[in-house]
Each structure stands twice: as C-alpha cells, then as structure tokens.
Amino acid sequence: MSVLEVKGHDRPATISPDLVVEGGRTGRPASTVEVPGDKSVSHRALLAALLPGAPRRLTIRNANLGGAVRALFPALGALGLDTLVEGDVLTVRRAAPVPQPVRPHHGIPHWPDSSPSWPDGIPYLETAGSSAAARLLIGVLAGTGRAAVVDGDDVLRHRPMDWIVAPLNELGSDIRYLGDPGRLPVLVSGRVHRSRRVELAVGSAQARSAVLLGAVAAGVPVELRHPVRSRDHTERMLAAFGARLTEGPGAVGYDGGACSVPPVIDVPGDPSLAAYPVAAHLLRGGGGELRIPDVCLNPTRTGFFDVLRRAGAAVDYQDLRTTAGGEPVGTVVARAGLDGVRAVTADDPGTLHALIDEVPLIAVVAARLPGTSRIGCAGELRFKETDRLETTARMAAAFGARVAVEPDGLTVHGSGAGGTDGLSAGTVPGFEDHRVAMAAATLATALLGRTTITGGACHTTSFPGFTAVLRAVGAAIHEVTL
Template sequence: MPEVQEFAMPATTSANLAVDGGRVVRGGAPFTARVPGDKSVTHRALLAAMLPGAPDTVTIRNANLGGAVRALLPAMRALGLAVETDGTAAGGGVLTVRRGAAPVPQPRREHHGVTGWPQDVPYLQTEGSSAAARLLVGLLAGTGTRAVVDGDEVLRHRPMEWLVEPLVALGADIRHLGDPGRLPVLVESPVHRPGTVDLKVGSAQARSAVVLAAVAARLPVTVRHPVRSRDHTERMLAAFGAGLTELERTVVCDGGGYTVPPVIDVPGDPSLAAYPLAAHLLWGDGSELRLPDVGLNLTRLGFFDVLRTAGADIAYADRRLTSGGEPVGTIVARGGLDGVTALDVDEPALLHALIDEVPLLAMVAAALPGTSRIGCAAELRFKETDRLATTARLGAAFGARVDVVDDGLLVRGGAPLTAGPVPAHEDHRLAMAAATLAVSLPGRTTVLGGGCHRTSFPDFADVQRAVGARIHEDTER
C-alpha cells in the first residue's frame, strides 16, 4: 500500500458534516440551484473600492460572504474604510464600502522571529486568506500606503516572494519582518519605476498584485507570466477603463486612468457550482440540473470542460456580461457519468482553470473506470494544506486508489468506495469534495471538521440539499 494512504484522523476544530447517500427526488422538474458570488471577483471588487479616485461609496452586489472574503474586511477598516455586510439581500450578499471612517486598529498577532515591530503604521491581519494578503500587498505598493500585512500561522508559511520580488523590482520598498519570503511584510514605499517584470509562477494572485500596483500607481508596466490563469483583475480594471493589453503570457499596463463605478456586480462562483454539478453527475438518475447566473470566464471552466471532454453532458446557456466585464450564464447538466472516460489534466493552463477543484475532480475520477491523471499541480503543495498529499489521504479514506506522482495525482478508478469517517484536514475544498462524493455512496459519511466549508461556501449544505442531497451539520464531536 502506498505510504501516502497511511494516515491517522487529524484533530478538528470545525463541526462535522454528516452525509447520507442517495438523492431526494422531487418529481420530474429540473433541479435548480443558485451558488454564491465568486470569491475571487469579490476580493477584487473590494480592492477596487480602495483604489485612488474610487467613489466615496461602492456597493458590491452578489458578493461572496465566506470566511476568506471576511478576512479582508478588518484590514480595510484598519485603513479607514467602513465596510457593511448584508447577507439577507435578495440575489446574494451585499458589501458596502465607505471612505473616510475612523481607522479601527487590529490586535497584532505575535511572531516569535520578529523584533522591532513598526508601531506607527496600520497592522493588517488577513487570517488564512492568501488572496486577501497578496492582493492587499499589491494595492498598498501601488498607493504608497505604509502598513504591515500579516496572516495566521498557516498563511505565514505560504510563499510571498512570488509577488514581493517583482514589486521591489518596480521600486517598492517591501520587507519581510519574519522568515524570508513569508508574512508578515512591511510595505514602506510605492512602486515608481516603469519596466518589465517576469513572474516565476502562474499564480493569478501574484499577477493580480503586480497589475493592481501598476494601475493604482498609474505606472507603465509589462508583466510576463509563465501560464494563463484566472484573469478577473484584468477584466475588471479594463471594464473600468484602465489601459490594459493582454498578449500571449503578457499583460501590458499603459499607466493611464480609470473610473471605478459606484456599483460592482459579482457573478456566481463557478468553483462553487462544481459541487452541486458533481453531485448531480454522481447520482446519474437521468434528471436535469440548471445552475443560473454563474461566471463563465474561460479561465475558470476547467472542471466542467474536462468532464465535457470525457463525455459528460454539460452545456452553457443564457450568456451575457456583468458590469465588471465577466461573462455569466446558466450551466446545464443532464444525465450522469455513464460512458464518461478517465480524466486527463496535462497542461498548466487547464490546471489553473480548475485549480480549486482538484480535490473534487480526484473524487469524481475515483468513481470512474480507468486511470485518471491530474498533472502540472505542484503549486497545490502550498494551499491551505499540501493538497496533493491531503487529497490522496482523503481518497484513501473512501477506499480509492489516489497516489501523489511527480507534480500531480494518479487516480486508479474502479476500487470499491465506502462511506465512513473521512478527514477534511481543516481545508474547505477537501471538506466539500468529500461531502460531494459521499452523496453517491450507500450509508453515512461523516466529514470530520467539514464545517470549514464556510471559508468559501457558507451555504454549501443548503445548496446541496436544493439538488437532493441529504446532508447536515453534526455538532456532536
């Protein structure tokens, strides 16, 4: 048995999720479910409200109100922006950002390797949200706002040099206060040198941080990157009138102006739509599922496109554009996985188009015949967990044969899968992948610590129940 399949159930801090296999059928009408706003677009809309010249009040409609987005709000308040949340609004959450509020300082998290903390600058704690931290560093470097950006103990171990080095090359003074290449960092002075920077990784967060800095500073900058990944920052800023040109693996910022609108609309999150769609396919009862108002950005559709290529009946309908330049529409799935072949992810752009859904894709692959491969995924070692290793352990808990190989995962389908206790490793993507596979297995599955899904998808259980799942939070530990 491969070593990666040997594991002990980890300690958990979140509530468990209990999932009973089988679908609750409600007649012959299509199942319909709405997913929350896109987490990545919501982050960028909040940062847009902080750009120089933005309106005094910016309203973000259909915002994602999960923990990863909320992690950015105290940092914004520490910079003097009032942020109000409304999770009761029809059509999704609403965030309202107002300038000119009194700063609300955050308590500083101690760091054993840091001495001489700067006392005269805002301290911005982003907890476990890498997107909040990285994009915030870029914005501060563009506006010249002095501040310390920090995260929780997990985020402090994730790499930050990917974006700090190109920002420093553009003239910013940014210093790591603790471990080299890690948080916390002190942003002292802004980018000010035009030029060309080469990113070492295909991370959309790194590229977005540099583009945000260049646009905020109105600095002509060319950003070269090794692989195409999600382009929400470029789309949003271009929709606001910023002069951006996208070439092959290159973004050119002309240093011109832009106009941030008072209202920004966020599409439904395709990464969250993947879970009800996967549950529907795993049931395979011949019914139809419709997921309206979901973002159809090509850099985010990898999960659906891989399944379509393998033979799943998935289509896109009702296409249109949001005010932020994002394509949206309805995802329609019919039937199940009969006849679907093994899955193959073999090039970096495709991997980045489904990077958040890798644990889910691996669980779906475990239910298919044949051997599936998910490659080009070394970056997943630096997520909330080492998602290659923890995905393999999750699969093993179900009885699947999932191995870490080179820069990815090899899933040997056909093994009998069984319900039972499985670990989420306090990683929201693993928790939701586990609960989704569990809907198709006889018996009860307990996803240990599965309540961590609130990081990105607070309504996960509600949405899965809307499409027929039998799932609830189990607070008995």
C-alpha cells in the same frame, strides 16, 4: 487535541464541526439551484475601494461572504473603510474619522518574539487564512504608497509571498519580511514608481494580479511576463474601469493611464462553487436536468466543466451574455449520470489553472470513472491551505479510492463506469481544508451509508451555503454541533 501533520501544515483536527452525509437517502432534487457570488471577483471588488479614484461609497452586489472574503474586513477597517453587509449586498464607505492604527505588538495574536518591531503609527492588517486577501492587499498598498504590516494566521504564514514581493520591489516598492524570509508578516512601505518589464516566477493569478494592481494603483506603466494564462478577473475588472491594458502570448501590459471605479459592481456566480452541485448531480445518476443560472463562465475558470464535457459528461452552457465588468456569464446545465464518461486528463498548465480549485473534486469524480485519470502541472497545490495533493489523496483513500501522488499532480485509478466498486462510506478526514472537505462530502452523497467528514464544516471559508445547496440537489447532509 490531536493534530494532523500534512507537509509543513500543523492544523488542529477539531476546529470546525464535522459534516455527516447519509448517502443514498436522497430527497426529490430541485431542477434549479443558485450559488454565491464569485470569491475571486469579490476580493478584487473589495480592494477596488482602495484604488485612487474609487467612490466614497462602493456597492458590491451578489458578493461572496464566506470567511475568505470577510478576512479583508478588519484590514479595510484599519485603513479607514467601513463595511456593511445586507443580505448579499456589501457596501464599502470611507469612515470619518480614520481609526487609529494599533501600536507594534499590542494585542497581536501569535506574534513571534524574535520578529522585529516596526515604526509607531503603521497599521497592522491581519488577513486570517486568506492568501488572496493578503497577496492582493500587499499589491494595492505597494501601489498607493500606504505603509502597513500585512499578516495572516499560522497557516497563511507557511505560504510563499516571494512570488509577489520580489516583483513589487523590482518596481520600486520596499517590502520587508518581519519573520521568516519569503513569508508573512511583511512591512509594506515605499510606493511602486519604476516602469519595468517584470518576469513572474509562477503562473498564479494572485501573483499576476497583485503586481498589476500595484502598477495601476501607482499609475506606472508595466509589462508582466507570465508562464501560463490563469484566471484573469483582475484584467477584466481593470479594463472595465477604464485602464488601458494590452495582452499577448505570455504577457499583459498597462500603459500607466488613469481608471475610475464605478459606484456599483455586480459579482457573477462562482463557477468553482457551481462545480459541487454539478458533480453531485452527475454522481447521483438516474437522469434529470440541473440548471445553475448566472454563473461566471470565464474560460480561465471553467476547466472542471470543460474537462468533464470532453470526457463525455452531459454538461452544457446556455443563456450566454457578458456583464458590465467584462465577465461572460450563463447557465450551467447538467444531466445526471456518468454512463459513457471516460477517464479525465488535466495535465497541461492552462487546463490545470482553469480548475485549480476543483482538483480535489475532479479527483473524487475520476475515482468513479473507468480507466486511469491524470492531473498534472499542479505543484502549486502543495502551497494551499494544506499540501492539497497529499490531503486529496488521503481523503480519497479513506473512501477506498486508489490515488497516487506524483511530484506535480495525481494519478487516479478509477473504479469503473460510475460504479462504486471499491468505494464505501465511512469516516473521512477533511483536513480543515474547505476544498478537500467539500469534495469528500460531494462524493459521499453517491455512496450508500453514513460518511462523517471530520472538520468538514470548514466549507464556510468559501461556500457558507454549501450544505443547503447539496440538500437542494437531493443530498441528506448536516453539520454536527460541537
């Protein structure tokens, strides 16, 4: 088996089936499509079942059930919670009796021989490749005082954990690395108990959320200073639960008071997933309106749409309302075509974080716009499933796009006015990175001929219905059966 080597991530090249797109052979597109529930909100709703005061039975409606969210199921089971999936409804309930934890090193895949063991009776919680699952889980465990080992797959073990471990330890937890410093696996023990002002090193929402969840789970007042405002689903959800939070420029505070998790949590549609059919519709051209209802329109998540709107794309928001969980929701409406759309710029921290998951997608759209587009302040993308700056550039280059990798971002030299000059179908690497693979498939829908995205079916990590949604907007796309 060949291996793709991308900046510290060695990944088998044929784990997932390929995606094949027959560009230009489009059927009649639907005028309305739906997308799954928001992955970030689904993660937080699942972990709410571990908070003090959570109901014995928690129902999560319209949950995202991709691989990243399902990565939490085994960990919850080891902590005594059953998960039941019925359609897009996820039920979490306390099991009786609590399952016995595994013993150290028994049945644990890929455990490093040189890593130290830990005391008997401490559960081992494996979170596959999901950084959100691992980081937020560590925060909740530190807040509740529940001792456990948290681990992930070989790729997740390359991703930094010191962003959350250092501030949680500053608040009194005791989190120790069992392998390489700053990386999984970690042993979480000792409860958050110190009230502090904590300076976060990065603007990552996962870092802020993990530490805030730890403080709220422990009932310990805290003030978090952060360098940039990124997605705020944790703050909105905790406030809806009754936690008293204060927010100001570069800071969020919690007063230590109790909160109560309701028995039902509704998850809005995922704006990061809505971006793919919107992009395919814009790239397709020819006019026509596409509507995607019930999408989360939290301003910390709508950067992809907002950047394109500012560049002249016909994207609008309608039917606006606010959910019980405090999330703004509405219908995204897009009119096909890129005529008159200018090059895009996303080079300030706030804008970048509002589209951080859509950087590969905005890059391939920019490849069909006139002029030079710039994506900056994106250094964190080097620590995703792959070095997403490098893999995005290499994926786009396989189509013939001119994308330069900068230390903290990308420069895209467009082909002009929605045209396909210099871009062509072919065989394109997906790098087993769901965001890169879905961006490639979306661009391929607009190019004549057959495009094969190697390993492209890794989209199931976040968007298990991706191919069905693209077919609904007129694409000819299918998976190659292994």
